[in-house]
Amino acid sequence: MSGPGVVYVVDDDPSFRTALTRMLTATGLSVQSYASAGELLKHLSNDEDTPGPGCVLADLCMPGLDGLQLQEACTEASVGLPFVFLTGQGDVPSAVSAMRQGAVDFLDKCAPQHTLLAAVGRALERDADARALRARHEQLGRRFAALTEREREVLEEVVHGKMNKQIAAVLGIHERTVKLHRSAITSKLGVRSVAELTTLVSQAGLFEVPRQPCP
């Protein structure tokens, strides 16, 4: 199976919940089951830090909060867990609404095992990818945070393809100072070439960051 993660099963029907948990556990997944949306939300909010990797496998039709409302509540609480919905009846409007809110899949309760496992796998993968992306952004953010204001100004001009002489003119500093700033930037960010620098800046999505101090 794909990467590690907890499958949060939410279903009000005890016998279906038990059977589903049993099957997923037997395939080697780590499963936690809840009888209602409220129980899961309580568990997620009780966690000291943000919940670990995983996905939610929820019944669409439940008393109290239903599956879609649970998804909304999770989105509001910025719990970025991907959702897979299970339903006893093919309800097109609910399916559309679920997918629009970013559900990974929408399956019949009697869907074949491989379809269900594939959907759970995709959901876990999506969560892992999202987590990796978030981690990379955070890491890049930390690296860029080490730059001084002047270094950011120089960086912005550099990624715009300006020569040292031009940069010196724009910023009103000596060309040698520009060179010093550039070597500080490359060492702080751990890059060796201008191309690498540009890639990093675009990955971090930080083009706007150096602009802010000098409007």
Place this chain on the structure above:
Amino acid sequence: MSLVTTLWSMEAAAALTLAVLYGVVWIVDRRTLANLTLCVVAIAMAGAARTEVGMMHAGTVAEYADWVRLCYLPLTLALVGQVVFVDQYLGTGRRWLLWTIISLRLAILAGNFLTYPAFAWRALVSLRHVPFLGEQVAVIGAVELSPLQWLSVASNVLIIFFVADAALRLWRRGSAEEQRRALVAGGGVGVPLVVTIIYAQSVMLGVAPLPLLVTPSFLITMIVMAVELSRGFLLYRQTQQELEELRSELTRAGRVTALGQLATALAHELSQPLGAILRNAEAAEIHLNSPAPDLEELRAIVSDIRKDDRRAGDVIEQMRALIKRRTLEMNPLALNELVQDVMSLVHSDAVARHVALDCVVAPGLPLVSGDRVHLSQVLLNLVMNGMDAIQTSPGSNKRVLIEARPQEEGKVEVAVTDSGPGVPPEVIARVFDPFYTTKSGGLGMGLPISRTIIEAHGGRLWAERAPSGRGLTFRFTLSEAQGAAS
């Protein structure tokens, strides 16, 4: 006794018999005005017959004139009766023409009694006697007609036009039955009328020295009317039988419709145990493929599979029992089980519609005597109605409550209350009418069928405003099972 007296008396007697018959029919069933028109025409026939005999046997000019004057009354009744019959029977007559004719004829009648000897007659000069049916009868010798007599003729022409026009319009609609009716009215009412007018004009204008008669041709009209109207009675029995069959079909259709509404809910109800069985089987497979299968786990799985299979079977059994067409099978029933059955059937639907479904069954309730399937159907229908009623109101407190409690001795009362917006009293009065519905997709048969079922159980089903003042309560009573205690 003279032949004239005999024949005309028979005619009057026959007409009066018909008048009584159709008068009674109309009093019993006021919806068919045509029956009343036949009654009126028949009375007019009897009256006209009397005045005709009076004229024929008149000894003096004054006596003859008095009968002529009097004969306007039955004549007016007969003509008005005929046009109203045509209007009712064909349904295609021009209303303004109908009212013009009626007013004109009433005006002529009033004018008749304000003038002497009669409306159209300035003076009756002399009589003469001619042989008629083996005797000498009095006929007009010389008469001075007033120009107003053409008004009378005009009104009759209007009547003929009205009848012909209504018949033609119906004929053009084209169906066989409509064309038949058009022919009957045109031929049975229109033609005798034309004959009568031509004959009466010829007599009055002195062209033919014959008695002034209208009843022979109107007799044809009356017979045609009677035959046509009696078709309704002949069809009645057949209709009655068809209605009975239809009603029994509808009872079943009502059940199927109720199930149609539940179809999605039932699909959900079945998908739970079926899904559970599938997942359990998959889990068992994985365990069996492992080098050391966990037998404890496998045993638990098999036991759960068996349990879920029974659960699915129960759902199907309930559904099948509801669809089957069957007669009442009275058995002692525990009401709380019945309520639980219905609660489990509508559970998913209630969840999906965010309705809280509660039940309060008084403890120690005696068993009731009833048919489990039919009573489930009634309860199901009432609960579904309740949920529909809530659906239309955006209120947050959506609740349907089922209560069962003992009533006076030997009776148990069941109540289904919704927290919906309620309905005005005039609607409460109509909810049990067949085909009355406030729902867009409703057939309007659920409640009438439910009432039929409860009444077949010897109970009563009625609706009233909920005790809380909001929503509607349906109550029905059932009898305690004989010699059984819960």
